[in-house]
Amino acid sequence: MRIVIIGAGNAGRQLAKRLCEEKHSIVMIDVDPQALAQAEAGLDILTFCGRGSNPVVLAEAQTEKSDLLIAVTDNDEVNILACLFAHHAGVKGKIARVTNPSFLQASSSYDLQQMGIDLVINQKQECAREVFNMLQMPGALEAFELFSGKVMVAGFSVNAVSPLLGRTPAECDRLDLIQSVRVIAIRREDELVVPHGNTVFEQNDIVYLVGQRPDITTFFDWVCPDIKPFEKVIIAGGGDLGLMLAKYVESEIDCVLLEQDEERARFCSAELNKTLVLRADALTESALVESGLHESTAFVALTGDDEGNIMNCLMAQKKGAAFTATQIMRTDFIPVVEQLYLVNRVVSPYISTANAILHWLRSKKARAASLLHNLPGELLDVVIAPNGKVDGRRIHEIKMPSNAIIATVMRNGEVATATGDLELQTGDRVLIFCHPDAVKKIQSIFL
CATH class of the missing domain: 3.30.70.1450 (Regulator of K+ conductance, C-terminal domain)
Structure with missing residues (x-):
């Protein structure tokens, strides 16, 4: 397929990399020549410098000859307008990343899909749901649902006291639990292992399971007996993502939201029903004390500052948080943070975006149900x-x-x-x- 990607940021480069691996012909458009040069240096792509919503630039890129246009800039208006131009030019598939809730609320007079955009992605909502699933499954490095919640995928690390350590699946004490789920993959250091009956579990293996939620939960109770459900969730950052997560969490777990900006804190407080909203900087010790952080607390850093998020998590760990997760915007930071075990879990809105787009791309063939953070x-x-x-x-x-x-x-x-x-x-x-x-x-x- 010939695919035009508008936006050479993290999302655009992540998509271009995955689509190039599948031998698609990629054209990338961005206003920043340096971002284009960075993308072009590592990928076999054609680039055009200009605004993605400019019809002249779209014509130069021969958008009308493309099978798919993906607009993933940080500007909703540019993404929407580019897709509308592509629709008028006869491009079969149009995908837009949209974050403004005003654009996402369809009405009788306004509906982006009715206007010709095939897929509208709200990556923050996808990210919030991903973190929420993880919080519901303590001990999981990654957890999400498929098939309307009937199937769950979860990953965990084999530690020194794991009942799996040094054994094959058939040698485990609880064969009934092993047989109730399906072990689908293991990441061993930097290698992918597709398990078979004679595969031996090793320390620090990251093991992925598929099964029904009750079976996965029972399995986790066995392999992680020392990990208990979280009694409280503290969210640092009251932006769109933090607010969305708080709305998911507050109906299930005691929730505290930390936001520095007074006006934004008031807005979040008005939007939430059970969450305690504190106007505070999560990097200060007093904020963590006031929020009631203890050994059964999960701490999630969702500010727009990658370094600040990591420091927030390190401080929460020092104060005894049972679990820490952070949003990382720069994709090149993710492997470093994971390899150094600075936090328990890293989430990326760009991987969420790639999930949705690859899912749509194969919707008439083999559908991409999901990509996995810890596995290639x-x-x-x-x-x-x-x-x-x-x-x-x-x-x-x-x-x-x-x-x-x-x-x-x-x-x-x-x-x-x-x-x-x-x-x-x-x-x-x-x-x-x-x-x-x-x-x-x-x-x-x-x-």
């Missing part, structure tokens, strides 16, 4: 077509790539365990974990 892989959602290549075949009869595994199967809205004897049927939705290199092979097998 993704989950694909494949629908079994009538008389397709694998329709009527048992799972053990399918020759899967070595770096791919069937995680679970949804049949008639219910979860079917992906055992080797399970026979796939028309309409089944098959969730597959695979390395990016295996995506096309998976498509050739199942489609």
